[in-house]
Amino acid sequence: MSETLEAPVMQEAGEGPAVETLSMQQALNRALAEVLAENPRAVVLGEDVGRLGGVFRITDGLQARFGEQRVFDTPLAESGILGMSVGLAMAGYHPIPEVQFDGFAYPAINQIVCQVGRMNYRSRGTLPMPITLRVPSFGGIRAPEHHGESLESLFAHVPGLKVVSPSDPNQAYHLLKHAATRPDPVVFMEPKSRYWQKGEVDLDAAAHGFRPGGSRVAREGRHVTLVAWGAMVARCLQVSELAAEDGIDVEVLDLRWLKPIDAEGLAASVAKTRRAVVVHEAPLTAGLGAEVAALVTERCFGTLRAPVERVTGFDVPYPSGDLEDEYIPNIDRILFGIQRVLEYRRG
Amino acid sequence: MPLELAVQAELPELNRDQLRQLYRLMVAVRHLDESAIRWQRQGLIPGYAPELGQEAAQVGSGFALDMARDFVFPTYREMGVARTVGVDMVQYMSTHKAVWHGGLYDPAASRFAPIQAVVAGSVLHAVGWAHAQTLDGKPAGERGVAISYFGDGASSQGDVHEAMNFAAVLKAPVVFFIQNNGWAISVPTERQVAGGSVAARAAGYGMPSVQVDGNDVAAVVQATAAALAHARAGHGPAVVEAMTYRRGPHSTSDDPGRYRTLDQERLGAGEDPVARLRTRLLEAGLADEAFFAEAKASAEREAEQVRTGLQALGSRPGAEMFEFVYQEPTEALKAQAASWREESEHV
Numbered sequence: 001m002s003e004t005l006e007a008p009v010m011q012e013a014g015e016g017p018a019v020e021t022l023s024m025q026q027a028l029n030r031a032l033a034e035v036l037a038e039n040p041r042a043v044v045l046g047e048d049v050g051r052l053g054g055v056f057r058i059t060d061g062l063q064a065r066f067g068e069q070r071v072f073d074t075p076l077a078e079s080g081i082l083g084m085s086v087g088l089a090m091a092g093y094h095p096i097p098e099v100q101f102d103g104f105a106y107p108a109i110n111q112i113v114c115q116v117g118r119m120n121y122r123s124r125g126t127l128p129m130p131i132t133l134r135v136p137s138f139g140g141i142r143a144p145e146h147h148g149e150s151l152e153s154l155f156a157h158v159p160g161l162k163v164v165s166p167s168d169p170n171q172a173y174h175l176l177k178h179a180a181t182r183p184d185p186v187v188f189m190e191p192k193s194r195y196w197q198k199g200e201v202d203l204d205a206a207a208h209g210f211r212p213g214g215s216r217v218a219r220e221g222r223h224v225t226l227v228a229w230g231a232m233v234a235r236c237l238q239v240s241e242l243a244a245e246d247g248i249d250v251e252v253l254d255l256r257w258l259k260p261i262d263a264e265g266l267a268a269s270v271a272k273t274r275r276a277v278v279v280h281e282a283p284l285t286a287g288l289g290a291e292v293a294a295l296v297t298e299r300c301f302g303t304l305r306a307p308v309e310r311v312t313g314f315d316v317p318y319p320s321g322d323l324e325d326e327y328i329p330n331i332d333r334i335l336f337g338i339q340r341v342l343e344y345r346r347g
Numbered sequence: 348m349p350l351e352l353a354v355q356a357e358l359p360e361l362n363r364d365q366l367r368q369l370y371r372l373m374v375a376v377r378h379l380d381e382s383a384i385r386w387q388r389q390g391l392i393p394g395y396a397p398e399l400g401q402e403a404a405q406v407g408s409g410f411a412l413d414m415a416r417d418f419v420f421p422t423y424r425e426m427g428v429a430r431t432v433g434v435d436m437v438q439y440m441s442t443h444k445a446v447w448h449g450g451l452y453d454p455a456a457s458r459f460a461p462i463q464a465v466v467a468g469s470v471l472h473a474v475g476w477a478h479a480q481t482l483d484g485k486p487a488g489e490r491g492v493a494i495s496y497f498g499d500g501a502s503s504q505g506d507v508h509e510a511m512n513f514a515a516v517l518k519a520p521v522v523f524f525i526q527n528n529g530w531a532i533s534v535p536t537e538r539q540v541a542g543g544s545v546a547a548r549a550a551g552y553g554m555p556s557v558q559v560d561g562n563d564v565a566a567v568v569q570a571t572a573a574a575l576a577h578a579r580a581g582h583g584p585a586v587v588e589a590m591t592y593r594r595g596p597h598s599t600s601d602d603p604g605r606y607r608t609l610d611q612e613r614l615g616a617g618e619d620p621v622a623r624l625r626t627r628l629l630e631a632g633l634a635d636e637a638f639f640a641e642a643k644a645s646a647e648r649e650a651e652q653v654r655t656g657l658q659a660l661g662s663r664p665g666a667e668m669f670e671f672v673y674q675e676p677t678e679a680l681k682a683q684a685a686s687w688r689e690e691s692e693h694v
Contacts, residue, residue, distance in 0.1 A: 069482050088482075091480070
């Protein structure tokens with residue numbers, strides 16, 4: 001993973017540049033620009049998304065390019081941003097609201113749950129809610145309180161919503177373009193600690209067989225499946241390199257969609273490895289790891305060699321920056337999880 | 348001091364035909380409302396939220412709308428508005444028969460949003476829809492206006508503040524139409540609304556407001572029309588607060604005897620808005636007993652038709668629980684639907 005800051009590197013492929021090296025921030029910005037260019041009914045709204053370009057610069061330059069009508073700052077009120085998005089969608093627009101940080105989704109939860117998730121249902125499909133809610137998510141950047149939360153199980157529990165989280169720039173670019181062209185509401189959880197990591201983005205991925213749905217195998221392996229999403233995918237890939245030194249062949253499954261979860265992809269991986277460790281930043285209890293464990297158990301009970309392990313955050317409020325490395329699953333804790341499933345003996 | 352509407356339209360006095368039409372509408376609404384209470388007692392519908400006493404506020408405001416371009420955002424107590432703007436009453440009442448939460452009418456075609464059970468839930472939707480009229484680029488004077496209905500109780504919700512502020516900042520064409528009916532279930536306005544009125548708050552947003560006798564249907568028509576003209580002309584939002592009285596219980600499950608006496612009701616309610624218009628028509632020589640008798644008979648026929656329609660209205664097929672959650676249903680939800688079908692067919 002390159003951490004250099006030079007301009008995007010273009011590689012010639014066929015007639016035009018098909019692969020570029022971009023940070024996730026650049027990839028998301030580019031995806032938004034293309035969505036705005038392709039769909040005149042797409043609008044970007046939120047706090048500081050206009051002139052500033054967002055606190056993470058994901059909307060950088062979009063207002064200058066598309067105008068103040070298409071990309072606009074709202075007053076500082078998240079319920080207002082989401083409630084207004086519902087009304088815009090009712091009028092035929094495709095709002096792409098940004099909630100500036102994960103914890104700021106809490107003031108909007110009434111609109112998200114009772115309105116965004118239900119208007120299509122309440123109206124018997126006559127008022128679709130094509131709302132792409134971007135939420136810079138998860139921890140790892142030493143931020144103040146309420147800036148490091150992992151809300152995926154909260155969102156995934158809400159009927160009517162879909163939830164997705166990219167793990168690298170290529171996934172970010174394609175999944176956002178996909179989400180922002182769907183007729184249903186999608187919560188798009190961006191791993192903010194990965195915004196500045198660069199990676200290759202295959203701009204012609206559709207021609208190269210990119211599938212926007214389901215999970216993806218980020219690394220193939222034979223002995224154990226690590227199930228992760230968002231920023232934890234990169235960490236699990238690091239873990240897999242270390243485990244390989246001990247002869248343990250780890251498969252990393254990037255779940256991507258947290259609703260709907262790709263149960264078939266999950267089962268296919270665990271059927272092969274017969275062991276699963278699910279890794280997430282959110283607290284343990286009623287976290288999405290429980291759903292993953294249930295799906296694996298339902299489909300792979302006969303061949304599982306060990307109970308599904310969960311390596312997660314703890315049932316505590318997200319701690320201050322000094323302690324977040326103790327909270328977020330680190331390499332050692334994930335390795336311990338792998339060790340437990342490998343050493344498990346039926347007793 | 349309340350701010351004044353920028354457009355002080357010289358609205359012509361309502362003519363004979365208009366006043367007679369308003370009377371017929373109010374009698375129809377009154378009769379339908381009282382019939383719905385009986386239908387609940389008879390077991391035809393499980394519950395109902397009567398609007399008894401609010402006929403002038405609802406019919407008058409609905410009458411002022413231009414339904415070719417405006418859009419109504421109701422709560423759960425706007426049957427009188429729905430009837431006035433032409434929503435099918437069997438499909439509207441279906442929500443009270445527990446057939447479908449939002450009602451069976453097509454909200455997009457009716458330009459009447461689905462019945463909203465969340466107090467203040469739809470106020471922000473009105474702002475979003477209204478801002479979309481601005482984004483559509485229609486010239487001032489031709490824009491559709493969103494009318495947001497809510498009550499004195501809902502005015503305590505934070506979403507109302509957010510909606511008023513957003514609308515004023517964006518100069519969105521919205522009319523906030525408050526029916527201050529004196530009661531939020533058991534809590535009187537003086538224990539609900541600090542500052543004496545909701546209209547008084549508008550000045551804080553730089554928004555004009557009109558407080559109107561909500562039991563005088565002609566005054567309500569004029570006030571609403573002026574507010575609509577203000578918003579339509581591009582001057583931004585406006586507030587109309589119609590002072591009225593909830594003569595009935597909050598709902599068919601409520602027992603007002605626990606919080607107010609009959610004497611208090613009589614004093615608070617003032618003159619019946621329907622009787623008041625009748626007196627005006629009689630005194631002005633605009634109608635006679637034959638007209639009133641015909642209006643009553645027509646209202647009775649209509650209510651009977653609605654009752655017959657409701658009796659004939661069956662339950663929706665259970666498959667619709669699954670059908671309208673998404674525009675693009677997930678495989679997981681399809682599997683749940685298949686499982687439900689299989690297991691319910693075996694019972």
